[in-house]
Amino acid sequence: MSRTYDPLAIEAKWQKRWEDAKAFEADLSDAKEKYYTHVMFPYPSGDKLHVGHWYNYGPSDTFARFMRMQGKSVFSPMGFDAFGLPAENYAIKTGVHPDISTRKNVETMITQLKRIGCMYDWSKMVNTSTPEYYRWTQWLFLQMFKNKLAYKKKGNVNFCPSCQTVLANEQAQEGKCERCGTDIIQKSLEQWFWNIKKYSQRLLDGLDALDWPEKTKLMQRNWIGRNKGVQIPSKIKDLGDVFEVFDSVPQTFMAQTFTVIAPEHPLVEKMVKGTPQEKEVLAFVERMKKLKATEKYNFEEHVEGIFTGRYVENPFGTGDLPIWVASFVVMDYGTGIVHCSAHDERDFAFAKKYGIPLRPVMFPADPNEAEKVKNLEYCYAKDPDGILSKPDAFAGRKWGEVREDIISHMTKTGLGKPITQYRLRDWLVSRQRYWGAPIPIVYDLEGNPHPVPEEHLPWVLPTDVEFKPTGESPLRNSHEFKERTEKIFGKGWTPECDTMDTFVCSSFYYLMYLQTEGFGPKAESRKLKAESFIDPKIEASWLPVDMYIGGAEHACMHLIYARFVMMALKDWGHVSHDEPFARLVHQGVITNKGAKMSKSKGNVVSPDAFVDKHGSDVFRMYLMFMGPFTDGGDWSDTGIKGIDRFALRLYKLIEKNTVEPYAEKKELNKKVIQDSQEVLSLLHKSIKKVGEDIAGFRFNTAISALMELLNLLEQQECVSMETLQTLTKLLAPLAPHLSEELWEMIGGSGMMISERWPQFDPKMLESSTMTIAIQVNGKLRGSIEVDASATKVEIIEASKKQENVAKFLTDTPILKEIYVPKKLVSIVIAQK
């Protein structure tokens, strides 16, 4: 039989029919059985889609289609994360305005995405770089400002002195500029922050109820980094200044003999002012600030410090503690000042280097063994006050329990009080970049910030700017922007010239899809839907996103920011849910010869040639068949032939049973064909397995189950119409175009897209006979076929008679007989 399956014609045909029928548009007014599934939206690049896009979107669509066949009202939108560096860099290079290139890229990308055959509801599309969208990005900033979660302070940014530009963290790999390789310096600038730290505990608590990969939840937990300890009040001798010290290992507080302070701590300057060491200490501080920018930390080599000449006044009744400025102290964690003891590796190295006396309080007393302190065999030994006087007071107790005891002891005696610290830092949202949403803030003549009133939103991004980097925010050279500000607010008023991090745009986009008018490429022709941020009824019924799919690299960025924003929006009464994403799945990464695909490496694999040759369905299925969706893998096209054959064989099977010159058989089919017990049994097993596998994102095994079914059906003389229909339905989420075509060939009514997933009959899963494996002393010695109704005794007796088994049983007493229902018999005999 000649090849008649023409994927390109079939796919074009069904894509048009789906579009004409508006088959993918969700009715948001009806949230009964709603299912909101979404893949993290892409950046609209001018390049062709690569294999990674297909690997992500194809399987995600298979899942969406499966949920639709489960009878859900599936909402599967798509949009574009269109602000950001690539468009700006492109503009710097070519002079083409990012708005023009972005809109063009969006159009190109939509065309390409449609070719995958995904059931996206394009009528609800968002593009974050359109004013209709970023109006709400700015609105969000104003809410943060109004609710005192947005504030300005000095912060460090990565700056490339050669490119004269601020770099994002991702562009600052290993301290070097991504583009020119120059060493990056830290520049201290006034920056806008959002107070995500305030939500640390809620972000932590919320994780428990989420159906997310444990790995991702753990990463967020570590990132938030909760640490319980004590806060110890301390006083600087002679100056009288009081400060707090955070200690999360108070078990060793009696051993503390010195104090270290971060170089950038404001108290340093005060402590040394007018003292003989002032000049030297301040010089050290300046050197440390620069050092930190480039040196990767290695405390054994780079631990450095200088004595301030000041002391902490006798905090534990064991004497004054000298205060040192030390390179390793983190300003942003705890209070930036730490009491040190022999029982910390780092403190120990520091003390040795500068000859600071140590006073170990653990067994053994040898400070060289001090790092073993966390081992349970060590216990608190000395206690000058007699409060904890028994040397074995903590013997046999867990380290954490000892800590609890010490904390309550310190609280009782007024030495300190319990406190919880978090490692999470506030979110730096300002960027000294052009292609982003302008921060809607203006400054009065004294330089005080004022919010741009909501009626002036969108606070439009000016177009009269020079893209060439000068080291300053590009908006600074826009006359229009300055004039606009003065015209509205008064002479001498100036606009904020920084734009917002693109992670702000994506922190709430899952809500924007629900704005029924959409923010598409032609959104400017639509009426601005500015009445409210979101329709509360729609938000209440459609959120949270039921299934969210995207890369694991966002675990501690986008996926934390979105949760934070959702919680804040809830607190302000704009939404009714705490969490945006109920279930989360990460796709794996496709590499090329072990390396991540990237344009700069020139190793990006284009799917075009494969799609042109085999069609979208085959290419989608091939990517799914490669291995588990969450694993990714190294790219290779060696197996695509197998899927190509699979698709062709499916087509031929249907053809054989339906199309001329087999009309006779078709007639026959309608009336008489009765599938064998074997066929029906496997069919029902397949319904169960394929369904469960797709629901669990195990597309590879779903496909292999279908292949097994096909292998059996091919061996049959004829197959009943009902079975062929079921087979076609099982294929539908995996190969949507082909299944529509097959459905039509079979004479199915309507489109496959409207069909429901078939039901399996549990009774059909059982077969009339079963194969029982027989083991003797754990080794497989044979197997028998028995009737499904056979009893345990019958099966064991039959097993013993099996030829190959029997020969092991002669002359040897049987010690034990085990029967595992429907599976095996295990006979234990005496060893020779």
Added chain:
RNA sequence: GCCAUGGUGGCGGAAUGGUAUACGCGCGCGACUCAAAAUCGCGUUCCCGUAAGGGAUUGAGGGUUCAAGUCCCUCCCAUGGCACCA
């Protein structure tokens, strides 16, 4: 360094503590063909054996169990995340 995940044929991979290597690729042999491609059939973990069968085998080594790829311990390797957080 710390935390997490993983290591199965020539390759991608499959296996609720119960017949390891499903499914596919590749390879070998055969059919069709003047021939090739495509397609179809058979075989394919390794070793011994014509076969029946036997032995070995899931990174290495131990343990629990009638039974371990799966559970426990030690180690090796790979990947991902964090890394001056007191």
